[in-house]
Amino acid sequence: MAVTTPLRTALDLGCCLRRREAYAALNALARAFAMTSTDFKRAMPRYRRRRGVVQLRGLVGLVDPRIESQRESWVLLAIADAGMPLPEPQVWVERDPGLRYRLDFAYRRLKVCVEYDGEDAHAGSDQRAYDEERRRWLREHGWVVIVLRNGDFTGDALERWLRELREVLVPTYSNRRW
Numbered sequence: 449m450a451v452t453t454p455l456r457t458a459l460d461l462g463c464c465l466r467r468r469e470a471y472a473a474l475n476a477l478a479r480a481f482a483m484t485s486t487d488f489k490r491a492m493p494r495y496r497r498r499r500g501v502v503q504l505r506g507l508v509g510l511v512d513p514r515i516e517s518q519r520e521s522w523v524l525l526a527i528a529d530a531g532m533p534l535p536e537p538q539v540w541v542e543r544d545p546g547l548r549y550r551l552d553f554a555y556r557r558l559k560v561c562v563e564y565d566g567e568d569a570h571a572g573s574d575q576r577a578y579d580e581e582r583r584r585w586l587r588e589h590g591w592v593v594i595v596l597r598n599g600d601f602t603g604d605a606l607e608r609w610l611r612e613l614r615e616v617l618v619p620t621y622s623n624r625r626w
Contacts, residue, residue: 454481462507463500471507472521478513485511514538519564522601530610549582559591560616592616
């Protein structure tokens with residue numbers, strides 16, 4: 449028995465959950481039910497004065513159904529919070545005809561990518577070998593590859609990868625203060 453719509457559920461979670469989890473839930477529901485940030489924005493007036501609406505307002509503009517996991521959502525949110533330009537999610541790079549690599553996030557023009565290695569998806573030795581080969585090829589072809597893991601979302605680890613990303617973006621976006 450349906451009790452609420454996916455849109456309503458997403459917006460409720462956006463108000464009630466902690467910020468990172470709320471953003472991940474918004475992206476997951478947008479992906480599962482083909483919703484966009486515009487869909488969320490249209491429904492926002494009914495949330496006026498609701499507890500958590502300030503958080504929700506800040507997150508709906510960032511919603512992107514191309515983001516495939518909770519931690520990928522956290523990556524994009526950390527980049528946005530740092531005031532840096534947002535990368536494009538799920539970018540395909542062609543290596544050879546018929547062989548392409550997909551990157552979690554990329555700044556195509558700058559050849560910079562940010563990859564999140566989840567414990568489950570990147571645990572096997574075959575997957576690790578594939579990741580190493582793919583990243584080696586990318587680096588040999590001028591890409592900067594920043595790899596994140598589970599512990600990279602707080603404290604010094606968070607600051608380390610954000611600083612690394614900031615340093616490679618600065619030559620292009622040098623008029624910004626981060």
